[in-house]
Amino acid sequence: MSKGQLTIVGTGIFAPAHISQEAIRHIQSSDVVFATIPDPLSMHYVQKLNTNVVSMGDLYEAGEDRVDTYEMMVTRILNAVREGQRVCAIYYGHPGIFVYAAHKAIKLAREEGFEANLLPAISAEDCLFADLGIDPASHGCQAYEASQFLFYQHSINSYSSLILWQLGVVGDTSLKLFRPADNGMAMLQDKLLTLYPADHKVTVYEAATLPIIPPRIEEVALSELSETKVREISTLFVPAVSFPPIDHEFCERWQVQP
Amino acid sequence: MSKQLTEMLSDLGENLDLQAAYKKDPEAVMDKYGIEESERDLVRQKNYDGIRSKLGTDVKMATNGFTRIYK
Ligand SMILES: C[S@@+](CC[C@H](N)C(=O)[O-])C[C@H]1O[C@@H](n2cnc3c(N)ncnc32)[C@H](O)[C@@H]1O
Numbered sequence: 001m002s003k004g005q006l007t008i009v010g011t012g013i014f015a016p017a018h019i020s021q022e023a024i025r026h027i028q029s030s031d032v033v034f035a036t037i038p039d040p041l042s043m044h045y046v047q048k049l050n051t052n053v054v055s056m057g058d059l060y061e062a063g064e065d066r067v068d069t070y071e072m073m074v075t076r077i078l079n080a081v082r083e084g085q086r087v088c089a090i091y092y093g094h095p096g097i098f099v100y101a102a103h104k105a106i107k108l109a110r111e112e113g114f115e116a117n118l119l120p121a122i123s124a125e126d127c128l129f130a131d132l133g134i135d136p137a138s139h140g141c142q143a144y145e146a147s148q149f150l151f152y153q154h155s156i157n158s159y160s161s162l163i164l165w166q167l168g169v170v171g172d173t174s175l176k177l178f179r180p181a182d183n184g185m186a187m188l189q190d191k192l193l194t195l196y197p198a199d200h201k202v203t204v205y206e207a208a209t210l211p212i213i214p215p216r217i218e219e220v221a222l223s224e225l226s227e228t229k230v231r232e233i234s235t236l237f238v239p240a241v242s243f244p245p246i247d248h249e250f251c252e253r254w255q256v257q258p
Numbered sequence: 259m260s261k262q263l264t265e266m267l268s269d270l271g272e273n274l275d276l277q278a279a280y281k282k283d284p285e286a287v288m289d290k291y292g293i294e295e296s297e298r299d300l301v302r303q304k305n306y307d308g309i310r311s312k313l314g315t316d317v318k319m320a321t322n323g324f325t326r327i328y329k
Contacts, residue, residue, distance in 0.1 A: 017271055038319040040259060041268050060318040067324055091322060098323035148325040169321055178318050211270040211277065212284075213306050232320040 004081035006109045007088050008102045010095040010121025013207045015042035018122040023090075024049060026119070030088035032080050036073065036101075037092050038232075039209050046090060065175040073101040074108065081114050094123035098145065098165055124235055125163060127207035131215045132237060134161060139240040146170040146236070150187050156195050159244035161237065164188075167204070168232035180230060188236075189226040196241060198223040203237040204230060259314035263301075266291040267313070 007026045012018020015037075027033055027049045036056040037043045047053050056073050063069030073089075080087045089095070095102045096118050109116035125143065129136065140160035146167050148154070156162060164170075169177060171184025181187075192202070199221050206216035220228050225236075250256075266287065269276055280287045288298055300308040 014271065016268075036319050036322065038316050040264060040313040040315060041271060044264050044268050057316050057319055060316075066321065067326075070322070070324075092320070100323055102322075145323055145325050151325065151327050166321060166323060173327055175324050175326070178321065210306070210309060211267055212280070212301060213304050213309070216306075232317045 002084045002086075004084045004114055005086050006077065006081050006105065006114060006116040007086075008095045008106060008116075008118040009088060009090050010119070010123075011037060011039075011042045011046070011090060011092050012122035013093055013124055013127050014209060014211075015039065015092075016045040019045070020119070020121060022119055023121065026088050027090065029086065031085040032087055034073070034077055034080070034087070034089045036099075037090060039092060041210070042092060050088075067100070067175055070101040070104075074105045077101075077105045078108055078112075081109055081116075082112070094121045094126075095119070097123045097125070124165075124207055124233070127215070128163065128205050128235060128237060131207060131217060132203060132205065134237070134239075136161065139243070146188060147172065147184075150191050158195055158241045160240050164236040164238070167230045167234040167236055170230075178232065185226040185228070185230065189222065192222055192225065192238065196222055196238065200241065201239070203239075204228055205235045205237055206231060206233050209233070260294075260297060260312045262291050262293050263297050263309070263312055266293060267309075 009023035009026055027046060030050060031052065033046065033050045033053045034056055035043060035046055035053050037046065059069045059072045063072055077087060077089050089102065089105065091099045091102055102118060106116045106118050128134065141163065142157060142160055143163040143165065144154060146164040147170055149164055150171060169180060171181030171187050201219050202222055202225060204216065204218045204220065208215045218228065270280060276287065288301065297312055300312060
């Protein structure tokens with residue numbers, strides 16, 4: 001029996017344009033391809049590259065909650081590797097960004113002695129920098145899962161940009177919803193108001209996933225955020241309030257010249 | 259899932275000449291792909307949710323990470 005191996009690739013956000021050459025080669029040469037791809041255009045393309053594409057969509061019905069679903073994905077991937085197959089798993093965007101199952105599958109496969117690699121790809125954040133014209137070099141950048149931002153005491157640096165992912169399930173602690181918790185957006189607004197002024201402009205962002213529809217770039221005052229519609233693909237961008245003050249004490253100590 | 263719409267949008271995503279033709283005359287491109295009237299309306303209105311539902315977008319698969327409060 002040949003030794004199984006695992007490669008996890010991403011389609012990018014707008015497929016097939018974003019998909020990398022190496023991802024294409026891995027999809028083509030694998031015995032089985034497990035796809036977690038919401039966008040039918042990407043799926044259509046992937047099915048042209050390999051005739052044995054299995055959608056992971058059924059696991060969302062089978063799982064008790066989302067975590068259960070992700071664990072089932074890991075099991076499905078690992079079982080195929082253990083059978084000696086060359087396995088490719090595909091996630092949309094970058095397969096290592098907000099993809100629990102991908103990291104876990106790679107870790108387990110390696111622990112069991114299989115060759116396993118996760119390849120980089122274009123993420124929603126990459127699209128955001130392009131579409132919003134933001135260079136993370138100008139103020140720095142911090143990013144969190146939206147519910148983690150709510151429920152944990154991260155120290156947020158308001159002199160730096162803030163990106164919040166998974167607005168579409170913000171505040172859901174049941175891990176069963178595919179929409180924000182009933183008061184999810186209100187909690188988000190409330191928490192952000194402890195850090196930023198009410199008139200601070202934030203952007204609800206959705207990168208283009210269809211060729212005829214431009215990205216959604218909706219700027220709203222923070223005080224209106226809770227009333228703003230979000231989808232499962234919405235990301236929030238919160239700009240820095242200002243540039244931070246200069247560390248004069250440090251500069252003087254090291255005789256740094258302006 | 260709408261086959262014609264999937265074909266047209268897939269090709270538009272890949273083919274710059276087709277994109278230019280679509281910009282000039284979207285109706286002619288929709289004729290070429292045999293897009294049916296109800297779908298044309300969604301395309302004309304740039305109705306994102308409507309088009310995605312015609313294509314059969316599975317929104318559940320868009321969420322792949324999670325945060326637990328108590329570990
Ligand atoms: C589970 S994560 C998957 C991210 C994906 N692996 C990536 O690299 O972009 C889902 C989150 O990604 C972001 N996202 C996905 N698609 C997006 C899009 N078209 N525009 C903006 N953000 C998007 C949203 O924050 C969404 O809640």
